[in-house]
Amino acid sequence: MSGIVVTGISPGMGRRLGRQAREWIPAVVVFVAAIGLWEGVIAAFDIQQFLLPKPTDIAKACWDERHTLWPAGWYTFKEALGGFALGSLAGMAAATLIGRFKTLGSALMPIAIAANAIPIIAFAPIFNAWFDPLSPNSKIAIAAVLCFLPVMVNTLRGLQSASPRQIELMRSYAASNFTIWRRVRVPTALPYVFTALKVASVLAMIGAVVGEYFGGSYDALGVLIRSKAQILDFQIAWAGILVASVLGIALYAAVVAAERLVVRWAPDGRDS
């Protein structure tokens, strides 16, 4: 039996899979134990379901309501994705311009760093007033603004962290500024950019969901979570949060996968 399963997998690959599995085992054990503890504590102390529903009840709600939950999740995910793309691209473009024109940078960077400390999510109701609260645009806008600053600040830092020696070497080859940018500054910046994109992917999902808490289409996940909580349907609210988490993790994982594809030169064992 096992002979058939192993066929086609080289010994090296088998070892690698084995090692990966071993690395994952502790995390899986902790996760399962936490879920078990959660279930047990609720049963033992008779905790009310509006305080904390049982994991099994949440899983059941997730299944029963799958025809409303997942389309709502997809609706919100598209908003987050749109905001993520828009904000990140704008952040990279702004960093490129600021990196190119030094005076622009010295004028804008202190402001950008100060703005980075503002809890932008607090603007969510304002964005709903600026754009149509029922349209996805207001959520895309808040997600985009949330993504913009970290991506811009990190990209700029990356573009500026090219080694002076490497630039001197390129100048010894009489390379143009554009060539130096393309062959030295951009590759140096890429790991910084991906670090920012990972942060931004999380922020985009938060922005979209929280934006919806302040009003939005009935097709949206945030609206669904809020309305179910209001009518004390807590299993479904929790199931909605679970869907938001799964989609958020999926977006994050997609960025990590893209990073592995693009930043292939980095040594093994990097964190992600």
Next chain:
Amino acid sequence: MSQQQPEHVVEIANLTKTFPRGNITALENIDLNLRPGEFVSLIGPSGCGKSTLLRVIGDLVEPTQGTVTVNGKTARQARAGRDYGIVFQDAVLFDWRTVTKNIALPLELLGWDRAKRRRRVEEMLELVELTGFADHHPWQLSGGMQQRVSIARALAFEPALLLMDEPFGALDEMTRERLNLELLSIWEKLGSTVVFVTHSISEAVFLSTRVVVMSPRPGRIAGIVDIDLPHPRGVETREEPRFFELVTQVRELLRLRGEHLLPEEAAALSE
């Protein structure tokens, strides 16, 4: 256009370099000519401006006064014409490029086609004895191997002039001596002109045809020692009496440096 082989690969006349920040005079009244095929070391205490002098030759730093001619052209024209290759103290390799692609970088900038690049990289890998490491990334190599890649990159487009700024300064003594031997055999094979900045007296004497001893700031030429050790040189060269005589001569010049020699005195010492 008749291109005559210029008498000197590098001509430095009345060169002075001051840095406005802190009003530091790094180099003062430097006159130096390098003949084709020479291996010239610049040696001196830290801060004597030997690295600055190297960068002025490479047009990476602009002189305040005086002229620098490389291959009969201005330093600017020579850089634009890719007349020299440069090697720094650290290898300055690009992590995102394999060994092959690091060596091929100047060739890419020169617009060589892929097949021609590949052939040349193979030759260079053989020259620095790194065949088999073509697809490695820099972080997979030891410091000595990285510096060999850097030398291969500097030589890949066959520049007439090789500028080296303490290339082996960060390496351990054993690796350093091995790379000294390798560099000598490469230089004997290719016949390029080398300007070599170093802190090590024995390294300078072992490698060079001439050693230029510099005084502390403001950097001046304290004396020039002709190294008449026969070629090819090998491990045994370091054990010859003449080697020790020359090392002593350079050391004396370095020791007297602080006392601001008159040019006549310096000339007398370097005889």
